[in-house]
Amino acid sequence: MKLTLGYSPCPNDTFIFGALATGKVKTSDIEWEILLADVETLNEWAIAGKLDVSKISYHAYLHAQHHYLLSQSGSALGRGCGPLVITTPEQLDQLQPEDASFAIPGKYTTAYLLSRLRYPRMHHIHQMVFSDIEGAVVRGDTQLGVIIHENRFTYQDRGLVSIQDLGAYWEERTGLPIPLGGIAIQRTLPVGRQRQIQEAIRESLGYAYRHPEEIMPYVSEYAQEMDESVMQKHIDLYVNDFSNDLGTEGKEAVVALLNHAREVGITDHIIDPLFVP
Incomplete structure (x- = not known):
């Protein structure tokens, strides 16, 4: 059976899926067609139901839930790993965040949802690829930027400052870890197939932990412009025990985020079940 699988070229995703992509972990009767794209492109594809299995922002899942269940493996979820709101030192004294211009990495990203929760009256919004946001803030094209991924480790090198860790x-608001992104699996697939995919993702991650020397070349292939230490920090921050299994706390965090989105009017319903059993 041929299935499409989409994830981003970010080190946490390529680390998790590297063993599957390179054939180190095989899924017997599944032949994978792998597509790599930036997170917002993946979100848009998922909302259209394009792929069988896909990385997805938990915010975007609200718009794609009729197509997909959520895997309990493969997530980016944790503590101390949320998006940051950044600006230049010159802006600090005069800044009124809810009246300022924001650059966001996509309207379906969890970063944008968290920004909406923190700054409910924000309205001057510019969407751009996440890797362009630092430069836009430096140039003064936007007053504030919401940064994700490896930019968390590089913004200070460009003289920028953080005004809010989202x-x-x-975490202060809920006491829960922050759910950033998960893996969506088509609802129309048989339950046995969904579970097989969920377990294959878990096996791929386990292989990467046991044999990093075999997986890191694949990770590096898609992170050629990234400093090696930044690449490792990225993996260390976004790949953790929740990536192996959401568990009770992880699932509680995902449900809490979706419920908060409902409270601010992003959706009026949540389809049950949410997770692959």
Whole structure:
């Protein structure tokens, strides 16, 4: 059976899926067609139901839930790993965040949802590829930027400052880890197939932990412009025990995020079940 699988070229995703992509972990009767794209492209594809299995922002899942269940393996979820709101030092004294211009990495990203929760009256919004946001803030094209991924480790090198850790805001508000992105699996697939895919993702991650020397070349292939230490920090921050299994706390965090989105009017319903059993 041929299935499509989409994830981003970010180190946490390529680390998790590297063993599957390179054939180190095989899924007997599944032949994978792998597509790599930036997170917002993946979100848009998922909302259209394009792929069989896909990385997805938990915010975007609200718009794609009729197509997909959520895997209990493969997530980016944790503490101290949330998006940051950044600006230039010159802006600090005069800044009123809810009246300022924001650059966001996509309207379906969890980063944008968290921004909405923190700044409910924000309205000057510019969407751009996440890797362009730092430069836009430096140039003054936007007053604030919401950064994700490896930019968390590089913004200070460009003289920028953080005014809000949105992950810390979420943790203080809920006491729960911040759910950033998960793996969506088509609802129309048989339950046995969904479970097989969920377990294959878990096996792929386990292989990467046991044999990093075999997987890191694949990770590096898609992170050629990234410093090696930044690449490793990225993996260390976004790949953790929740990536292996959401568990009770992880699932509680996902449900809490979706419920908060409902409270601010992003959706009026949540389809049950949410997770692959």
